[in-house]
Amino acid sequence: MASRQLDEKTVTGLVAEAAAAPSMHNAQPWRFRYLTSEHALLLCADPDRAMPRSDPDNRALHIGCGAALFNLRVAAAHTGLVSETRLLPEPQDPLLLAVVHLTEDAGRPQGQGLARLYPAIRRRHTSRHPFAEKDIPEDVRATLQDAAEREGAVLLFPGPWHAETVLDLIHDAESRDTLDPDASEDLVRWTRLGPEADTAVDGVPEYAFGPRKRDGKAPVRDFAGRRRVADRGTTVFEHTPHLALLSTRGDGPADWLRAGQALERVLLEATLADLATSLTSHALEDRALRLLTRDPAWGVGQVQMVLRLGYGPRGPATPRRPVRDILDLA
Known part of the structure; x- marks a missing residue:
């Protein structure tokens, strides 16, 4: 060729x-x-x-x-x-x-x-807003599962019991962070507040935090933590969030790279299907909790990401570094 x-x-x-x-x-x-x-x-x-x-x-x-x-x-x-x-x-x-x-x-x-x-590349944005209490059609779910499979991964839509378990693990991770004064170190480093949000080229700016959750079970990390962020408001999130677990059979660097490719393929397909998406790795950052996210009945592979899918606002675009800062020509 x-x-x-x-x-x-x-x-x-x-x-x-x-x-x-x-x-x-x-x-x-x-x-x-x-x-x-x-x-x-x-x-x-x-x-x-x-x-x-x-x-x-x-x-x-x-x-x-x-x-x-x-x-x-x-x-x-x-x-x-x-x-x-x-x-x-x-x-x-x-x-x-x-x-x-x-x-x-x-x-x-x-x-x-x-x-x-x-x-879909430029249309895809992480949404930290509430989604509608509306089912995702089976054909759309099948398309997303096929997308993951094409990249060597598996996408599982957990049943009610398993989904509740995953939500409990995410809540457990949030509680552990609250008790650990150093747990928010990375989050603080990569969030952009005030005037910095308008000039940032990386990190999560405050305009992308979304509203605070007043009620609901949607797993949405609060990037503000205990810091004050003006004009966010509070609202009710969905009580029955649609979760999907992305898994690979192995758990080494090559598997993680395949998981990333599968994840983006799923996200782009979801975007073309008019789904809003967000990701949570909170329960996966602790190895003990991560092992528990796997379906005990299905029991194959390693969970690499928890996705939240639904119909709602896509969320704003977040900043990107200039290409000149990340590309060398030789």
């Missing part, structure tokens, strides 16, 4: 779309390097954006980078390119997470299927 010399504008555009991916606390823990002679983009972890308190194993960091990798694949397909990806290509370099070779698209069905998701 013929290779095509990519100009700087094309490479910059691809990386900009990749960087629209979600990441824990919007830390954007990625860097890219384009090797002109090899027609390849390298995806690297940015250790300065790791969260040693909340994510000591860098599991969430890898998931965020995996989501960015999937966006890159979608953007490449939209541009008329095929992306051939190798995960963790250099074992001696743990910060090098993936290499993506870009070649001409000869009409591969895979590339065409990815390109279909492109409009």
Whole structure:
């Protein structure tokens, strides 16, 4: 398959779309390097954006980078390119997470299927607002499950008993954080309050916190904590939230990268289906709680993310770092 010399504008555009991916606390823990002679983009972890308190194993960091990798694949397909990806290509370099070779698209069905998701990249936003008490159709659920499976993961919609268990575990995680004065260290570092929110290029700005929860069971992390944030208001969230658990069979760096790609594929499909989405990793940040999120009857794999899905406001766009800060051209 013929290779095509990519100009700087094309490479910059691809990386900009990749960087629209979600990441824990919007830390954007990625860097890219384009090797002109090899027609390849390298995806690297940015250790300065790791969260040693909340994510000591860098599991969430890898998931965020995996989501960015999937966006890159979608953007490449939209541009008329095929992306051939190798995960963790250099074992001696743990910060090098993936290499993506870009070649001409000869009409591969895979590339065409990815390109279909492109409009959802910029429409997808994390929503910390209430969703309607409305069921998600079975065909939509099946589409989301197929999306996860295509990336080597499993998406499970827990039944009522299991969902209540997951909600209890999230509440338990919130209670543990309240008792631990150091637990909010990463959250404080990555939230942007006051004038800083208007100029931030990363983190979660106060305008994206959403209202405080007065009632309801929706798992929505309060990024304000005990800090005062003006004009948020309080409201009732859904009492029967629609949860989905994203799992992989293994639980190492490659599995986390696959989980991130599967997560973003699910989120983009959900966006095209007019679903609003939010993520919670609160109960997954404690290993003891994380093990309990798995369905004891189904009992396969490792839960990597809890998704909340529904019909409601999409939420505002959150800031992104300029591409010049995350891309090196060589």
